[in-house]
Amino acid sequence: MSRVRTVLSMRTREGCEERFEAEWLTAAEQIRTLDGCLHQDLVRDADDPRSYLIISDWADRERLDAFGRSSHRDRLLSIIRELRESADRHTYQVLHSVTGEPGEGR
Numbered sequence: 001m002s003r004v005r006t007v008l009s010m011r012t013r014e015g016c017e018e019r020f021e022a023e024w025l026t027a028a029e030q031i032r033t034l035d036g037c038l039h040q041d042l043v044r045d046a047d048d049p050r051s052y053l054i055i056s057d058w059a060d061r062e063r064l065d066a067f068g069r070s071s072h073r074d075r076l077l078s079i080i081r082e083l084r085e086s087a088d089r090h091t092y093q094v095l096h097s098v099t100g101e102p103g104e105g106r
Contacts, residue, residue: 003038003094004061008054008087016083017049023083024054027076031056034072036063050085057094064091 012020021042028040036059045051058064067073080087 004064005057005092005094008089010052010087011085012050012083013085020083023079031072
């Protein structure tokens, strides 16, 4: 199997941005220890501070699906549900990755 990436777009309720970020970070610290979790990012829209993407890479679909059935996911979702206005998730198979060259200004 190949690496997979999930992208969850989420819009928080007004005034919930700081708590959402803090809760995500707490959950991410636990999730990163799970078998198969390779990387997680929380990014905020530069033009809409209530819109976020949660991006996570997993070693394969099986381990992502195991996370989907875990208590970690249940806890994360219970917190997120009260803070979000909307959410949409997609899973992608990672085909290629290219990293930048080390150099000046980086």
